[in-house]
Amino acid sequence: MLLFIPTVVVERGWRNIVLAVRSLWLHKLRALLSVLGIVIGTAAVIALMAFGEGSMQDALADIERQGATNIIVRSVKPPDESATQSRSFFAVYGLTEQDYERLHNIDTIIRDVPLRVFRQEIRYLGSMHVGRMVGTTQHYTIVHQTNPIAGRFLTADDEEFRRNHAVLGWTVAKQLFPLQNPLGETIVIGKHLYKVVGVMPERMPTGGSGGSQAAEEFNDDVYIPLSTCNSRVGARVFLRQTGSRSGEQVELHQVTLTVSNMDKVRPTADVVRDLLVRFHGPKKDWAMTVPLDRLDEAKRAKNRYKMLLVLIASISLLVGGIGIMNIMLATVTERTREIGIRRALGAKRRDITFQFLIEAVVQTGIGGILGVVLGLGIAIILPWLWQLITGSHLPAKIHEGSIGLSLGVSLVVGVLFGWYPAQRAAKLDPIEALRHV
Amino acid sequence: MTTVVRIIDLIKYYELGSVLVKALDGVSLTVHEGEFVALMGPSGSGKSTLLNLLGCLDRPTYGHYYLAGQDVAGMPDDQLSDIRSRFLGFIFQQYNLLAQYTVVENIEVPLLYQERRLTEETRQRCIELAELVGLGQRLDHRPMQLSGGQQQRVAIARALVNDPQVILADEPTGNLDTRTSEEIMQLLTRLNQAGKTIIMVTHENDIASWAKRVVRMRDGIVETDELNTPHWLRDGATVSA
Ligand SMILES: Nc1ncnc2c1ncn2[C@@H]1O[C@H](COP(=O)(O)OP(=O)(O)OP(=O)(O)O)[C@@H](O)[C@H]1O
Ligand SMILES: [Mg+2]
Numbered sequence: 001m002l003l004f005i006p007t008v009v010v011e012r013g014w015r016n017i018v019l020a021v022r023s024l025w026l027h028k029l030r031a032l033l034s035v036l037g038i039v040i041g042t043a044a045v046i047a048l049m050a051f052g053e054g055s056m057q058d059a060l061a062d063i064e065r066q067g068a069t070n071i072i073v074r075s076v077k078p079p080d081e082s083a084t085q086s087r088s089f090f091a092v093y094g095l096t097e098q099d100y101e102r103l104h105n106i107d108t109i110i111r112d113v114p115l116r117v118f119r120q121e122i123r124y125l126g127s128m129h130v131g132r133m134v135g136t137t138q139h140y141t142i143v144h145q146t147n148p149i150a151g152r153f154l155t156a157d158d159e160e161f162r163r164n165h166a167v168l169g170w171t172v173a174k175q176l177f178p179l180q181n182p183l184g185e186t187i188v189i190g191k192h193l194y195k196v197v198g199v200m201p202e203r204m205p206t207g208g209s210g211g212s213q214a215a216e217e218f219n220d221d222v223y224i225p226l227s228t229c230n231s232r233v234g235a236r237v238f239l240r241q242t243g244s245r246s247g248e249q250v251e252l253h254q255v256t257l258t259v260s261n262m263d264k265v266r267p268t269a270d271v272v273r274d275l276l277v278r279f280h281g282p283k284k285d286w287a288m289t290v291p292l293d294r295l296d297e298a299k300r301a302k303n304r305y306k307m308l309l310v311l312i313a314s315i316s317l318l319v320g321g322i323g324i325m326n327i328m329l330a331t332v333t334e335r336t337r338e339i340g341i342r343r344a345l346g347a348k349r350r351d352i353t354f355q356f357l358i359e360a361v362v363q364t365g366i367g368g369i370l371g372v373v374l375g376l377g378i379a380i381i382l383p384w385l386w387q388l389i390t391g392s393h394l395p396a397k398i399h400e401g402s403i404g405l406s407l408g409v410s411l412v413v414g415v416l417f418g419w420y421p422a423q424r425a426a427k428l429d430p431i432e433a434l435r436h437v
Numbered sequence: 438m439t440t441v442v443r444i445i446d447l448i449k450y451y452e453l454g455s456v457l458v459k460a461l462d463g464v465s466l467t468v469h470e471g472e473f474v475a476l477m478g479p480s481g482s483g484k485s486t487l488l489n490l491l492g493c494l495d496r497p498t499y500g501h502y503y504l505a506g507q508d509v510a511g512m513p514d515d516q517l518s519d520i521r522s523r524f525l526g527f528i529f530q531q532y533n534l535l536a537q538y539t540v541v542e543n544i545e546v547p548l549l550y551q552e553r554r555l556t557e558e559t560r561q562r563c564i565e566l567a568e569l570v571g572l573g574q575r576l577d578h579r580p581m582q583l584s585g586g587q588q589q590r591v592a593i594a595r596a597l598v599n600d601p602q603v604i605l606a607d608e609p610t611g612n613l614d615t616r617t618s619e620e621i622m623q624l625l626t627r628l629n630q631a632g633k634t635i636i637m638v639t640h641e642n643d644i645a646s647w648a649k650r651v652v653r654m655r656d657g658i659v660e661t662d663e664l665n666t667p668h669w670l671r672d673g674a675t676v677s678a
Contacts (some may be wrong), residue, residue: 007554008553008554011554012549015549022537023537026536026537337533338535338536340533341533341534344527344533345521345522345527345546345547345595346521346523346547346549346550346551346599347518347522347549347550348514348515348518348519348550349514349515349518350515351518430494430495431489431494431495434494
C-alpha cells in the first residue's frame with residue numbers, strides 16, 4: 001500500500017507531463033513566444049555566470065603565474081624627466097642597489113630576484129634575433145615558478161665568477177637554433193660571447209591588466225648572471241636616437257620579492273612602499289605590482305557580473321513569468337469546455353490545478369532548457385567572435401552549478417506564475433464550463 | 438429490483454437579480470436497475486437541470502438524492518467528483534471528447550481520476566469497449582478525424598468504462614441525422630438489454646419511443662410518468678446485434 005500510492009502519483013504526474021506536451025504542441029509557436037522571457041533570463045544567467053567565472057579563473061591563473069606571494073617592484077621612467085631636465089644628458093631614475101639592499105633586509109621577504117633588462121641583438125652564426133638580455137640570479141626560476149626544459153638555469157657559481165653563461169628563452173632558441181641543440185653553443189649578445197647552458201620552456205605572457213604593469217613577454221629573453229651583466233653594461237646606457245644622443249642610468253630594472261606567506265603580502269607591500277617613498281621622495285620613478293591585488297580586482301569584476309546577472313535575470317524572469325501567466329489564463333479560458341468535461345468525468349479540483357500547473361511548469365522548463373542551450377552557445381561563441389574581431393581574450397568558463405540553478409529557477413517561475421491560472425481553472429463551475437462553447 | 442436513483446422533493450432555484458427561477462419545483466423520482474427512462478418536456482421545463490443534479494454536477498437547493506443508497510445531496514465537491522468517476526456515465530449532445538487524446542485514451546479518461554493505476558488490463562478493457570461500439574479499427578484516431586456518430590460512439594464507450602450504476606444522456610442524438618440517431622439508439626438499447634440503467638433527455642418522440650419509461654416535465658415538475666413499450670417490441674422486430 002505504501003508503495004502503491006506513490007506509483008499512482010508518479011504515473012499521474014507523468015501522464016500530465018505528456019498531456020501538457022501534447023496540449024502545447026497544438027499551439028507550438030504561441031508556447032514558444034510566451035516562454036521567450038524565460039529563455040532570455042536563463043540564457044543570461046548561464047552566459048553571465050560563465051563570463052564572471054571566466055574572468056575570475058583568468059585572474060587566478062594570472063596570479064598563479066606571477067606568484068601569489070610575490071611583490072614586483074620596477075623602475076619607471078618618470079613622465080616629466082625628459083621635459084624638465086632636457087639639459088641633462090642622462091636620465092637617472094629607478095631602483096638602486098641601495099634600494100635592493102634595503103628591500104633585501106625586510107624580514108618577511110624570503111627570496112628576492114633583481115633584474116636588469118636591455119633590448120639587445122642576439123646572434124648565432126648568420127641568424128639574429130632582437131630580444132631582451134636579462135641579468136638576474138639563480139633564484140629567478142623559483143620566484144617565477146619556471147624551470148628550464150633543457151640544460152640548467154644560472155647558478156650561484158655563474159654569479160660569483162661572472163661567467164659568460166646564457167639561458168635562452170623559448171622563441172630565441174627556436175629562432176637561432178631551428179634544427180640544432182643550442183646547449184654548449186656560443187652566441188653573441190651585443191658584442192660579447194656567451195655559452196648556452198639552458199633553454200626555458202614556452203611561457204604565457206602575464207596579463208596586461210594588472211594595474212600599472214604592461215603585458216610582459218618572456219619568450220624573447222636571454223638570461224645571464226647579473227654580475228656578468230653589470231660588468232658588461234655599466235650603470236649608464238647610451239641610447240642612439242635620430243639627431244641627438246641621450247642616455248639613461250638605471251641600476252636595477254626590477255626586483256621581484258617573495259613573501260613568506262600569503263597573509264603577509266599586503267603588510268609587506270606597505271613596508272616596501274613606505275621604504276621607497278622615503279628614499280625616492282616625490283619622484284615617481286618606480287612602480288609596485290602586487291599580483292594578489294588582481295584577486296580583489298577579479299572579485300570585483302565577478303561581483304559586477306553577478307549584480308548585472310541578478311538584475312537581468314530577475315527582470316526577464318519576471319517578464320517571462322507574467323508572459324506565462326498571461327498565456328495560461330488564455331489557455332484556461334480557451335479550454336473551459338475541456339475543464340468541464342474532465343470535471344464531469346470525475347476530476348477533482350486539485351486534479352485540474354495539477355494539470356495546468358504541470359503545463360505551466362513544462363512550458364517554463366522547456367524555456368529553461370532552451371535558455372541553457374542559448375546561454376551555453378553565447379558563452380562559447382561570443383569569446384570566439386570577440387577574439388576574431390578585437391583580437392583580445394574574453395574569458396568564459398561555464399559554471400556547472402549555473403545550469404542547475406537556472407533550470408531550477410525557471411521551474412519555480414512556472415509554479416509561481418502558473419498557480420493563479422491553475423486555480424482559476426479549478427474553481428470553474430462544471431456545468432457552466434460544459435456549456436462554454 | 439434494486440433502486441439505483443431515488444430523489445425526493447428535489448428543488449432547484451436560481452436567483453437572477455430579483456427574479457427567482459424555479460428550475461425544479463419539487464421533483465420526486467425513483468429509478469430501478471435496468472430501466473431505460475426518457476425525460477421529455479418543453480424547452481425550459483428543467484430536464485437538463487434535473488439531469489445535472491442526477492449527475493452530481495450540481496447540488497439541489499432543497500431535497501434528497503440517494504444514488505445507489507448513498508445520500509449525495511450534501512456531499513462536498515471532492516466527494517461528488519469521486520461519485521461521478523465511479524458511479525456515473527455521461528453522454529452529451531456535443532460528444533465532448535478531448536481533442537488531445539486518441540479514441541482509446543478518450544475512453545480511458547474516467548479511470549484517470551480514480552485512485553487506481555492504469556494497467557495493460559484497463560487498456561485492454563478500453564479497446565474492447567471501442568470494439569463494442571464498432572470503432573475497433575480506429576483506436577488511434579483523434580476526435581477531429583471522426584464523424585459525429587463515431588464521436589458519440591466513443592462517448593458511449595467512455596460512459597461505460599467505469600461500469601457505472603447509471604448512464605445519463607442529455608439529448609445524445611440532438612446533433613445527429615435520423616439514420617445515425619437510430620444507430621446510436623440501437624446501441625443504447627443493447628446496453629440496456631445487457632442490464633445498464635439509462636436516463637436520457639430528449640425532445641423527440643421517435644427517440645423517446647426506444648425507452649421503457651417516459652417521464653414528462655413541465656415548469657419544473659413531473660407532469661406524467663408512464664411505462665412505454667419500446668417501438669421495436671411493438672413492431673415485433675428485434676434489435677440487430
Ligand atoms: N445557471 C442558471 N442560472 C439561471 N437560470 C438557469 C440556469 N440554468 C438553468 N436555468 C433556468 O432553469 C430553467 C430550466 O432550464 P433547463 O436547462 O433545465 O431546461 P431544459 O428543460 O433542459 O430545456 P431545453 O430543452 O431547452 O434544454 C430555465 O428556465 C433556465 O432558464
Ligand atoms: Mg436542456
